[in-house]
Amino acid sequence: MIADAFIGFGAWAWIILGVILIGVELIAPGSFFLWLGLAAIATGLLDALLGLSWQVAALLFALLSVGAVILGRFVTRSKTQPNAEPSPLNQRGQSLVGRVFTLETPIKDGEGRIRVDDSSWRVTGADRFAGARVRVVRVEGSTLVVDDP
Numbered sequence: 001m002i003a004d005a006f007i008g009f010g011a012w013a014w015i016i017l018g019v020i021l022i023g024v025e026l027i028a029p030g031s032f033f034l035w036l037g038l039a040a041i042a043t044g045l046l047d048a049l050l051g052l053s054w055q056v057a058a059l060l061f062a063l064l065s066v067g068a069v070i071l072g073r074f075v076t077r078s079k080t081q082p083n084a085e086p087s088p089l090n091q092r093g094q095s096l097v098g099r100v101f102t103l104e105t106p107i108k109d110g111e112g113r114i115r116v117d118d119s120s121w122r123v124t125g126a127d128r129f130a131g132a133r134v135r136v137v138r139v140e141g142s143t144l145v146v147d148d149p
Contacts, residue, residue, distance in 0.1 A: 014044030
């Protein structure tokens with residue numbers, strides 16, 4: 001019954017299906033239904049131009065869907081390089097490298113603490129007195145490695 005109604009609309013059925021699929025993409029974005037919707041609209045336009053049978057139109061939709069999804073994956077894939085250096089975003093310790101701070105507690109036996117804004121960080125380095133200025137040279141886990149500024 002629904003299939004008969006779909007076939008009865010002819011090319012308009014494919015165009016309506018395409019608009020519905022694009023609407024689904026707007027409601028639940030994921031960049032997948034967009035490509036299926038565009039394939040359905042293209043199928044409807046070709047059906048209107050060429051007067052395709054419903055079997056050929058369905059096969060054309062299947063082929064266009066696969067092609068559109070592959071094209072969509074190519075167009076929307078990430079532009080980052082696999083060997084690129086990771087971004088320090090959400091890695092607060094990495095953003096501290098190169099900055100100079102004052103020791104909150106002395107570095108004794110290679111360990112001490114510095115205050116950065118509202119947090120205290122564990123540091124390692126050569127023994128120094130509290131109040132000495134140190135530069136963060138690298139991060140090892142959640143510990144900052146410091147040296148002379």
